[in-house]
Amino acid sequence: MTLTVAFLGLGAMGYRMAAHLPAHFSTVYVWNRNFNKATQHADEFGTTAVSLQQAVQADIIFSCLPTSQQVDEILSQVTVKPGTVWVDCTSGVPESARLQARQLTQQNAYFLDAPVSGQTAGAENASLTFMVGGQHEAFQRALPAMQAMGTLIKHVGDSGSGFAVKAVNNMMLAIHLCAAAEGFTTLKAHGVNITEALDCINASSGKSGVTESVLPQRILNRSFPLTFALALLAKDTGIAVDLIREAHISAPVTVLTQSLIQAASDLAGPDHDFSAAVKMYESWSKITLE
Structure with missing residues (x-):
């Protein structure tokens, strides 16, 4: 697809999840705090390791980090382009999702809290379950990218509902x-x-x-x-x-x-x-x- 996709956070889940995206999207950026992991991912799966500032210029941005606080830290460092959909797969705090959604609204962008279930086996097999909160319009736009990594994808309500x-x-x-x-x-x-x-x-x-x-x-x-x-x-x-x-x-x-x-x-x-x-x-x- 012509949409560009980025994946931030290549831990046990994110590394496996991002591996499925190049089969569906021509441009897939990856970023990780330990940048060597991003270059390793690029070599292994055909993604493109980039800086954080470049990654957040993608149309669809996925993040998969340990806590909402770490997502906040990244959001405070970047500006996304209008229309971007940020899909956070962190198992985060519902109130943080609502605040993060408001923050991105100020940039004319969208935030979806979209934690996943299925553990590393589901990430490996692209059989994850996504439980998604946020605007339905943004959910529909990001749905094809989530479908590259999961088999059950449900919009469960407003911001914070997924978390x-x-x-x-x-x-x-x-x-x-x-x-x-x-x-x-x-x-x-x-x-x-x-x-x-x-x-x-x-x-x-x-x-x-x-x-x-x-x-x-x-x-x-x-x-x-x-x-x-x-x-x-x-x-x-x-x-x-x-x-x-x-x-x-x-x-x-x-x-x-x-x-x-x-x-x-x-x-x-x-x-x-x-x-x-x-x-x-x-x-x-x-x-x-x-």
Whole structure:
């Protein structure tokens, strides 16, 4: 397509996501704070490594960074051209999305909060889910570029809605993870064959994405591959708790789970996969889930 596209942030997700764009767009700029990663991406996938100032002259700009604060830092350094659509795939803060959208409106441009789900495998296979907040006109314009990287792409509401859906999704992941850790620790404490029990639960009403994939593929085999950091899950659960407090509603399970995930993250330290949260339970019970 004739639209130019840029991708800012080539981490575990962004590096794989941006790799699909050259098959659909003739000009794809990439930028990363560690610029060597951008040149590596260009060599590997046929993108073009450019400066930040050049990257933000694209028609569609994707960003995929750890936090909304880092997106703010980049936005404060640049000016985009009128009509640009900035698609932020960060798992960010809803209120930040609203402020960022207003900031770009002053430049006659658009901001979409468009976090993704599917982890690195989904990024690798272009099978991500996009949950998008912002103006529908901008969503329609950026849709072909998102379709290059995802299979389920939904406009879920106004600015901040995409980030809200992602925070609640990840909070539910955290709840399922804690439930599985507690449930299977209890079973093993009673001498149950937890591998066989897992098959039963996955054919029953207690199943979840955690029991179907996370438990067998990350925990029981003790691999804990780092694809989504535990610290980032703790950040997202914190966003979900903030949303609950802003709405003045009661959600005790969510609040308790956030405390547990934050404690597990503090105990594990940096560079641990979210599935490693079960190690906190193992340290308490002296029972290893394997």
